[in-house]
Amino acid sequence: MTVLLAALGAAIGAPLRYLADRFVQQHHDSTFPWGTHAANATACLLLGTVSGxxxxxxxxALVATGVLGALSTYSTFGYETFALLRAGRRFLAFANAAVSLAAGLGALLIGLAVAASLTGAASLTGAA
Incomplete structure (x- = not known):
């Protein structure tokens, strides 16, 4: 049953990622993969929140693994970074990697802080 719930969540998250990517990319005339970046940062923010x-x-299984796991996409991030390198856009490739990592971790921490404030938790780490 858990596997089916993860699959159902992925069936929701993957189209959401595609639609978010297309929406964001339509509004940017850039080779920088803003759509993937936005989808991944959003998934990290939401994962941080639900993890709290x-x-x-x-x-x-449904939300964290399924929906949010499919909404974020490491493989597309890796491919787009490689495509930038292959096109000779080294600065953009490095920026994509650095900004994606920083934004993902930052968004995750913000999500955890939101969850902590909603649940009244004393800290993000669980330490007293």
Whole structure:
């Protein structure tokens, strides 16, 4: 059952990623992969938020693994970074890697902070 819930979530998250990517890229005349960057940062923010709650296993499989796992996409990030390198756009490739990592971790921490404020948790790490 857990696998089916993860698959159902992925069936929702993957089209959301595609639509978000296309929407963002339509509004930028740039070779920088803003659409993938936006989808990944959004998924990290939401994953940080839902990770701050004690979700039952089925909900974590559906939302965290399924929807948000499919919304974010490491393979597309890797491919687009490689494509920038292959096109001789070394600065953009490095910027894509650095900005994606920083934005993903930053968004995750913001999501955890949001969850902590909503649940009344004392800290993000769980330490007293």
């Amino acid at each position: 709650f004690a979700l039952p296993e089925w909900a974590a």
